[in-house]
Structures are given as C-alpha cells and as structure tokens.
Amino acid sequence: MTRAPASRALDPTPLWLKLSSYLVLSDEEKMYLADLERTIAREPPRTDLLQQGERYRDVRIMREGWAIRHKALPDGRRQVVNFVLPGDIIGMYCTLFESADHSVTTLTPVEVASFPPERIGELFQSFPRLAAALAWSGAREEAIVAERLLSLGRRTALERTAHLLVELLRRLSVVNMVTDGHFVLPVTQEILADALGLSIVHINRTLRRLRDSGLIELNGQRITVNDVRQLASVGQFDELYLHLIRAPRRLERAFSGAHHHQNGHNGVRPDGEDRAKA
Amino acid sequence: MTRAPASRALDPTPLWLKLSSYLVLSDEEKMYLADLERTIAREPPRTDLLQQGERYRDVRIMREGWAIRHKALPDGRRQVVNFVLPGDIIGMYCTLFESADHSVTTLTPVEVASFPPERIGELFQSFPRLAAALAWSGAREEAIVAERLLSLGRRTALERTAHLLVELLRRLSVVNMVTDGHFVLPVTQEILADALGLSIVHINRTLRRLRDSGLIELNGQRITVNDVRQLASVGQFDELYLHLIRAPRRLERAFSGAHHHQNGHNGVRPDGEDRAKA
DNA sequence: TCGGCCGATTAACCTATGTTGTGGCCGCCT
DNA sequence: AGGCGGCCACAACATAGGTTAATCGGCCGA
Numbered sequence: 132m133t134r135a136p137a138s139r140a141l142d143p144t145p146l147w148l149k150l151s152s153y154l155v156l157s158d159e160e161k162m163y164l165a166d167l168e169r170t171i172a173r174e175p176p177r178t179d180l181l182q183q184g185e186r187y188r189d190v191r192i193m194r195e196g197w198a199i200r201h202k203a204l205p206d207g208r209r210q211v212v213n214f215v216l217p218g219d220i221i222g223m224y225c226t227l228f229e230s231a232d233h234s235v236t237t238l239t240p241v242e243v244a245s246f247p248p249e250r251i252g253e254l255f256q257s258f259p260r261l262a263a264a265l266a267w268s269g270a271r272e273e274a275i276v277a278e279r280l281l282s283l284g285r286r287t288a289l290e291r292t293a294h295l296l297v298e299l300l301r302r303l304s305v306v307n308m309v310t311d312g313h314f315v316l317p318v319t320q321e322i323l324a325d326a327l328g329l330s331i332v333h334i335n336r337t338l339r340r341l342r343d344s345g346l347i348e349l350n351g352q353r354i355t356v357n358d359v360r361q362l363a364s365v366g367q368f369d370e371l372y373l374h375l376i377r378a379p380r381r382l383e384r385a386f387s388g389a390h391h392h393q394n395g396h397n398g399v400r401p402d403g404e405d406r407a408k409a
Numbered sequence: 410m411t412r413a414p415a416s417r418a419l420d421p422t423p424l425w426l427k428l429s430s431y432l433v434l435s436d437e438e439k440m441y442l443a444d445l446e447r448t449i450a451r452e453p454p455r456t457d458l459l460q461q462g463e464r465y466r467d468v469r470i471m472r473e474g475w476a477i478r479h480k481a482l483p484d485g486r487r488q489v490v491n492f493v494l495p496g497d498i499i500g501m502y503c504t505l506f507e508s509a510d511h512s513v514t515t516l517t518p519v520e521v522a523s524f525p526p527e528r529i530g531e532l533f534q535s536f537p538r539l540a541a542a543l544a545w546s547g548a549r550e551e552a553i554v555a556e557r558l559l560s561l562g563r564r565t566a567l568e569r570t571a572h573l574l575v576e577l578l579r580r581l582s583v584v585n586m587v588t589d590g591h592f593v594l595p596v597t598q599e600i601l602a603d604a605l606g607l608s609i610v611h612i613n614r615t616l617r618r619l620r621d622s623g624l625i626e627l628n629g630q631r632i633t634v635n636d637v638r639q640l641a642s643v644g645q646f647d648e649l650y651l652h653l654i655r656a657p658r659r660l661e662r663a664f665s666g667a668h669h670h671q672n673g674h675n676g677v678r679p680d681g682e683d684r685a686k687a
Numbered sequence: 688t689c690g691g692c693c694g695a696t697t698a699a700c701c702t703a704t705g706t707t708g709t710g711g712c713c714g715c716c717t
Numbered sequence: 718a719g720g721c722g723g724c725c726a727c728a729a730c731a732t733a734g735g736t737t738a739a740t741c742g743g744c745c746g747a
Contacts, residue, residue, distance in 0.1 A: 184649065187659075202559045204645050210562040212555045224548040227541065229657045232552050232650040248659050255533065263505065270502040273551040274510050277490045280554060281480045283561040284488040284606030288734070319694065328562030330735050335696060367482050371462065372510040379507045381465075381526050566704070597724065608705050613726065 144168055145218030145306040146192050150264040152305050154378040160261045163254070168192055168244035174237050180221055181235040187228060189245040191221040196241030197317050201325065202233045211326035212276060214299065214318075218306045223269050226251050239317045263382055271374050278372045283328040286367065288337045291327045294366030296347065300356055301373055313355035422446055423496030423584040424470050428542040430583050432656040438539045441532070446470055446522035452515050458499055459513040465506060467523040469499040474519030475595050479603065480511045489604035490554060492577065492596075496584045501547050504529050517595045541660055549652050556650045561606040564645065566615045569605045572644030574625065578634055579651055591633035 143151075147164055150156060156164070171194065174180065180191060180198060198215035212233060215221060221235050225248045255262040275298070282291040299316070303309045324334040341347050346362050348355040356362055421429075425442055428434060434442070449472065452458065458469060458476060476493035490511060493499060499513050503526045533540045553576070560569040577594070581587045602612040619625050624640050626633040634640055 208563040210559040267505045281488040285486040
C-alpha cells in the first residue's frame with residue numbers, strides 16, 4: 132500500500148503502516164511512534180487485556196495477533212463489538228474515561244506495546260499531525276461499529292457474514308496480512324456468532340452456504356476469498372465507511388501554523404483518488 | 410445537574426450543560442463555546458443536515474430539536490445509528506474524513522449552530538480542556554453506538570426497547586429535557602423500528618406490552634416512564650457506558666503544562682462518585 | 688493407548704419476529 | 718364537507734434464525 136520510507140533504521144510496525152495509509156509521516160514522527168511502541172509485552176490467547184468495569188490503565192498498541200473487543204450482559208449473552216487487529220489501539224479513551232465499558236480479550240498469542248496515558252497529551256501538543264492520524268484511526272473505529280450496527284439491524288445473516296469477511300480482508304490488507312485472497316482467521320464459529328448477533332448453529336449454516344456457492348474456502352483457520360467482488364456484492368459492501376483515503380486538505384488548514392515539531396517537508400497529501408467502490 | 414455558573418451574561422446552551430457535566434468550564438472557555446454557537450440556523454423537520462456520501466462541510470451543534478443519524482442500504486433498508494439531541498455535535502470528524510458515511514435528518518424543527526472545521530484546530534491549540542470535553546462527548550457517542558450494537562445483537566425486542574427508552578431519559582436529563590419521568594419523544598414508530606432493528610409492526614407490539622405492564626404511558630408524543638428502575642431492569646440497563654462521571658484525574662496530567670489559555674482557577678474535578686448503577 | 692474435551696457439523700423442531708392486509712383516527716388541503 | 722395521506726393498531730399467517738441434541742474428528746494429557 133505505502134512504499135517503504137526514507138528511514139531505514141526503523142521497522143515499519145502495523146500502526147505505522149496503518150497511519151501511513153492516511154498521511155505521510157515525517158522521520159521525526161516515525162521515531163516518536165517507534166518510541167511509543169518501545170515497551171512490549173507478549174500475552175497468550177484468552178487473556179483479558181482490559182475488562183468491562185475495570186479502571187483504565189495504560190494505552191496499548193496491538194503489534195501482532197488478534198483480539199476482540201466485546202461487551203457482555205449480566206446473564207452471559209455477549210456481543211463482539213469489533214476485532215482488534217495489528218495496528219489497532221486499545222484503550223485510546225483512557226484519558227477521557229474513568230473505566231472501561233467493554234472488555235478486550237486476546238484470541239491468539241499477541242504482542243502489545245503499552246504507554247502511559249500522559250503521552251497522549253504530550254503527543255497532541257508536540258505532534259499534531261500524528262495526533263490527527265490517531266484521531267482518524269479512532270474515528271474510523273466508530274464508523275466500523277456503526278456499520279456493524281447497520282449489519283445487525285438490517286442485513287440478513289448471509290449478508291452480514293459476507294460483509295464482515297470483506298471488511299476483515301480490507302483491514303488486514305492495510306497491514307500486509309493478506310496474500311492473494313487468503314488470510315488467517317483465528318476465530319471460532321462461536322466468536323463469529325457473537326460478532327454477528329447470530330447463533331453458533333446459524334453461523335455454521337451460513338458459512339456452509341458461502342462455501343457451497345464457491346465464494347470462500349475454509350481450511351482450518353485459513354480462509355480464501357475466491358471472488359471478493361461478488362462477496363462484497365452479497366454483503367452490500369461499500370467501503371466508504373472505512374475511510375481508506377488520505378487526509379483531506381482541511382486537515383492541513385485545521386492544524387496549520389500549529390507547532391514546533393511541524394517539519395517543513397511534505398505535509399498532508401490530499402490526493403483522495405484511491406477509493407474504489409466495491 | 411450543574412449549578413448556574415459565575416458568568417451571568419451567557420445563556421447556558423445544551424452543549425454547555427452537557428460539557429459541564431464532565432468538567433467545570435472557566436469563563437473564558439464558556440465564552441469561546443458561546444462564540445462557536447454564534448452562527449445559528451433553523452431548519453424544518455425532515456431536512457437533511459448531512460447526507461451519506463456527501464463531502465463534509467461545517468461542523469454543527471444541535472441547540473434545539475431532535476434529529477437522527479442513520480445509514481441506508483442501497484435497497485432502502487435503513488438503520489438509525491443514534492439520536493441527535495440538543496447539545497450533540499454533528500460532523501465532528503469533518504476535519505479527519507473527506508465525506509460522510511451516514512446521513513443526519515431532522516425530526517422536528519431544529520436550531521443548529523455551525524462553524525468552520527478550522528476552528529477545531531484552533532480549539533485544540535488554545536483550549537485543551539474544552540477540546541478534551543468535546544473529545545469526551547465524541548468518545549461517548551461511540552460508546553452509545555457500541556451499546557446499541559449489544560442491544561441489536563443480543564437483547565430481545567422488549568429489552569432493546571426498554572433499554573433505548575432509559576437511555577433517552579438519561580441523555581435528555583442532562584440537558585434538562587425531562588420533568589418528573591416524562592419527556593417528548595418526537596418519533597414515529599417507524600423510526601423507533603429503524604433504531605432498534607425491528608419491524609414497525611413488532612415495535613408496535615412491544616410498546617403495547619410495555620404499556621400494558623404499566624411501565625410507560627404514551628399520549629401522543631409525550632412518554633411517561635412510571636418506573637425507571639424496573640424499566641432499566643427489563644432492558645438490562647447499566648449506565649456505565651454513558652460515562653456520566655466527571656473527568657478522571659488522568660486528564661489533568663495528560664494536558665498539564667499545556668497552554669496559554671490554561672487558566673489558574675479550578676481545573677478538572679476528579680470526583681467520580683456520582684455514578685449510580687441502575 | 689485411551690479417554691476427554693473442544694470445536695465443527697447437521698438434523699429436527701420451535702419461536703421471535705417479519706409480512707401482508709385491513710381498518711380507524713386525525714390533520715390538512717381544496 | 719369530503720377526500721387524502723400519514724400514522725397507529727391489530728389480526729392472521731410466514732419464515733429467518735434459535736434451540737436442542739446427536740455425531741464426528743482432532744488434540745492433549747495421563
């Protein structure tokens with residue numbers, strides 16, 4: 132998606148990749164980002180990185196592996212709000228909220244970085260463009276949740292499932308986790324069910340239908356999407372909501388004259404022609 | 410909720426009220442807020458304030474009246490993502506996104522203020538505490554959408570409906586639009602259906618059940634909640650997700666040493682003891 | 688090697704919710 | 718006054734999706 136940049140000392144992390152799809156980062160910004168990801172921990176599957184009702188602690192950056200953000204009802208019913216993929220941030224609103232209204236649980240072994248909430252303030256002061264990119268990432272999360280709401284409210288089981296698969300494909304592409312149409316989907320059918328508001332049995336039926344129609348193939352955790360276009364059409368997928376286009380020109384203005392660390396070289400690239408309608 | 414402040418020249422607007430429930434605003438901040446709401450327009454019902462796919466223009470503040478934020482599928486199915494109430498902001502991500510992935514349509518005559526996106530940048534630079542309060546408001550929106558997702562995915566029709574009514578009650582309380590248990594619900598059953606992912610007929614059935622059980626009364630657009638506690642229990646309502654508590658102490662730190670306009674007098678009040686579990 | 692457990696799969700059956708259709712009320716236009 | 722359109726109400730019927738239960742295969746620990 133984005134070409135490897137000038138800085139060769141730094142390894143492009145998933146977050147780095149994701150933000151770069153939104154705006155071009157300066158070396159200085161990249162270094163700050165790398166520094167944010169300095170403190171790294173590994174966790175096994177089924178670990179809670181955050182628990183509903185718990186006080187927020189650090190902000191975390193998912194570097195590797197999958198997790199789910201989910202909410203539960205007192206009687207045990209559960210809804211997966213979103214999948215947390217490499218490059219996603221956990222507990223971004225740490226600074227604003229006292230305690231979490233959702234849990235985050237790992238599905239695979241993960242590698243997460245964490246940093247103290249104070250750094251968010253620091254970041255907004257010193258690196259407004261980076262801050263904007265993070266805000267974009269957060270706002271996009273909301274857009275994804277809203278689109279999932281549309282799915283649960285108004286799409287049939289088949290449509291929802293197709294939609295989710297295309298969404299994951301797109302999101303994983305940005306962080307280079309898709310190779311010609313297939314990717315790893317480290318998810319039980321129970322979790323899919325909880326994400327799509329269906330029963331486990333019905334998800335099974337639905338996946339079968341998708342397999343029978345030849346749109347997808349499943350081998351263990353590996354899923355192959357044979358015909359993205361058609362799958363997208365089944366799911367009425369319009370990627371507008373993913374906001375996969377570069378920062379608007381407005382952004383330049385809004386943060387202009389802003390700051391110290393505002394470097395001279397190439398700022399926002401407001402070319403927004405790479406949005407393809409599925 | 411919040412006592413009328415020192416400044417007597419200024420009329421507390423709904424946004425003002427809402428933000429004040431999060432943190433105490435200084436006079437200077439209040440004045441800036443008032444200035445943001447200077448340009449006012451009135452619109453009749455059924456007006457689109459924003460349209461799916463459209464380029465973002467100004468940011469708007471709802472001052473009076475109701476609207477809905479909704480998304481539509483190509484074939485006409487529609488999902489109401491959220492209700493826009495007085496004090497809510499429309500198009501907050503204007504600066505970050507090129508075009509809108511949802512529409513906003515008025516339900517009643519409304520009064521909206523609007524200001525150019527550049528002012529967001531200005532605000533973040535000069536009034537970090539105000540910016541944090543707005544960010545809180547935005548983050549809360551996401552939390553509300555996530556909770557609605559839980560409703561659509563895992564709550565029954567009756568539960569969803571009860572939950573929504575309690576939510577509206579709470580949100581309207583903050584902006585003084587509830588008087589002992591009743592408020593105006595300027596919403597057709599069709600819109601309720603679209604908000605809850607139900608058919609119009611089934612919403613009708615469900616409201617009947619709630620009425621028959623004596624939990625609510627409906628006279629025209631006026632709804633009376635007779636027993637909030639019980640209604641909340643039916644809907645498994647836990648207000649944690651509304652984050653109706655004051656800013657955490659963290660916030661102080663995160664934005665500390667920040668800025669010019671940072672005034673001396675009383676900053677954030679981190680007393681978080683007013684959360685009642687429903 | 689032998690359970691035992693977890694997840695996938697499928698069949699049979701059930702129910703919450705959707706659909707269709709009718710009628711009634713009310714406000715508004717002419 | 719009469720007709721029309723929007724909204725509410727409710728009955729009768731249809732179905733997408735839920736529930737229960739049984740089977741199977743793979744993995745792991747004893």
